Amino acid sequence: MATHAQGPDHQVVIIGSGFAGLGMAIRLRQAGCRDFVVLEKADEVGGTWRDNTYPGCACDVQSHMYSFSFEPNPSWSRMFAEQPEIWEYLRRCVDRYDLRGNIRFGAEVTGCAFDETAGIWHVSLADGRSLTARVVVAGLGPLHVPAFPDVPGLDRFRGVTFHSSRWNHDYDLTGKRVAVIGTGASAIQFVPRIAARVGQLHLFQRTPPWIMPKPDRVMSAVERRLFRRLPFVQRLYRNAIYWQLESRILGFNVDKRLVRAAEALSKRHIARQIPDDPALRAAVTPTYTLGCKRVLISDDYYPALTRPNVELVTDGIREVREHSVVTADGVEREVDAIIHGTGFRVGDVSSLDIVGAGGVELNDLWRREGMQAHLGVAIAGFPNLFMLVGPNSGLGHNSIVFMIEAQARYVVECLRLLDERRAQWMAVRPSVQDDFNRKVQGRLNRSVWQSGCESWYLDDQGVNRTLWPGFTFTYWLRTRRVREADYDLVTRASATPLDPLFGDRPAVVGHPELVGAGGR
CATH class of the missing domain: 3.50.50.60 (FAD/NAD(P)-binding domain)
Known part of the structure; x- marks a missing residue:
């Protein structure tokens, strides 16, 4: 030192x-x-x-x-x-x-x-x-910093437990009975990926999230080539995305009535993806204003919940035992692994x-x-x-x-x-x-x-x-x-002698442009 x-x-x-x-x-x-x-x-x-x-x-x-x-x-x-x-x-x-x-x-x-x-x-x-x-x-x-639920008995569980942010890739989930605690941003991404592999998945939901359709797609070779050859086109593309996202604040903090259209879109998304199970539709439909919690996007989460080996559990967890999870209604579900999708x-x-x-x-x-x-x-x-x-x-x-x-x-x-x-x-x-x-x-x-x-x-x-x-x-x-x-x-005379933080001729520092791309 x-x-x-x-x-x-x-x-x-x-x-x-x-x-x-x-x-x-x-x-x-x-x-x-x-x-x-x-x-x-x-x-x-x-x-x-x-x-x-x-x-x-x-x-x-x-x-x-x-x-x-x-x-x-x-x-x-x-x-x-x-x-x-x-x-x-x-x-x-x-x-x-x-x-x-x-x-x-x-x-x-x-x-x-x-x-x-x-x-x-x-x-x-x-x-x-x-x-x-x-x-x-x-x-x-x-x-x-991962967050873990305050559930009695978690330390007694004899199976495998891990947080989604510390995924245990050495543990093979194939055919296993798995409990997933939490239905937030991480869970709605990994649940669809593991649902087809596990034997049984019990998904414990405290509050359903608002989920919008995910406008994802592959970027075509033509688009990528165009962006490489004409960078200003990519800047325009980024600018359009920026302003589209920025407009969402109008409903979140200008006029809450504007979120009603988004809520209607989300409910149609639920109806289209869970057409044959009114009880499940009701269980995943939020009752609070959209935006109050983080708004999520997914096109494969709801279909995963309709699989015969997936159960959405809305009763609170009363305790965890050596080989099972017990809910407030007294039902005991035996599981081999617990995955915490409980955020940070x-x-x-x-x-x-x-x-x-x-x-x-x-x-x-x-x-x-x-x-x-x-x-x-x-x-x-x-x-x-x-x-x-x-x-x-x-x-x-x-x-x-x-x-x-x-x-x-x-x-x-x-x-x-x-x-x-x-x-x-x-x-x-x-x-x-x-x-x-x-x-x-x-x-x-x-x-x-x-x-x-x-x-x-x-x-x-x-x-x-x-x-x-x-x-x-x-x-x-x-x-x-x-x-x-x-x-x-x-400035104190007794303090450490000063050296300049920057050189005599510092480079120009770019700033994110209001509409997207800053300078180098």
Whole structure:
């Protein structure tokens, strides 16, 4: 570990190598910053697209939008790419932008502590190593800590159990009696893929999701060739997708009556795919407003439920025994395996012990006051710490990659401000953060996401700490420039001597264009 006189080991530490971490690394490189390191706990990049390998894993945003605007891929094989293709795209980005030398694999971050005297962060790793950095960017992503149901007896089960995000490929499901707990975004993808293989599948549903038809198709060879030869055509295609997705916010947060047409479409989808079983149709038809929970897309989930070896169970689980699952009505179902399709602990940073100015611990702060950050990026009391896809910057209607790019650009602009003012660190003012969150929550309270249902968008107090409540282009506008007045910039003579974060002539940093593709 470097001494204070020598300065920090790195100017910037990025935690995580999913879309967020890699997007940040690429933007730093383009801006002229060379002294940064990406800390990745695994042995390869990819984040959620490396970890989630369950059958049928795919994106539910069109691939041409679910990719970096500055790195279009004209060769997507489908409208909605599956996990292997998305993972390969991320690895290709690493090689294209020559990031391998900046990534440290097997480096699981366990804690970060800010040293006010030196003006640096001390970053601790799981293997006992540590390093120092002037700036820390957390690109952990909101969907990386698996959530498990609180069901009595799970620890007594003698069969095989695993979470969908940690799929056990060594266990052969053929002919097995399988219980699947959860009917969310992951389950509706893997249930159709395993239904034909298992002997019996018991699918335990707490609340039915709204499911829309999936407009998926193979991208033709002609389209791929056209996109390669005429990149502006692909940009136009991406732009059309962007605005089509963006229009969905009109029903979610402008006029809830607009979602009724979408609800009617979803109900017709159920009727067409489950024509002969009125009881099953009723069981999968939601009674809450569309959009209150995450809206899903699938063309093979409902048909899978009509298979003779698949049972949809709507009674709650009372307990798990050594070889069975018992529901509230007393029915006992013997199973060989339990698969948890129960999603993630959204925004959970409990695995990291982040200590800011004055010894304030982020986990304690957020437990007391709820997750809050200015623009989902900067947290009051935590100088030179930036988050990507932080509180209230997730989306329920468009591509999160668009938001990641806007945030990465914003962080770069923050670092430019540090250089220009020769400041050791910057911290968003509490009043600015409070004002931002007050306005965000005011808009969310009028949205479909606060329509009375329980969802992973809400914290334990029923407050939506997850979603951005409006159009993404308004967020883009908010993050184009850093308002110096929003931050306290601090310079101390006793702090570590400063080196510039960027070179003398930084490259132009592109920004996601409002309608799609940004510049390189």
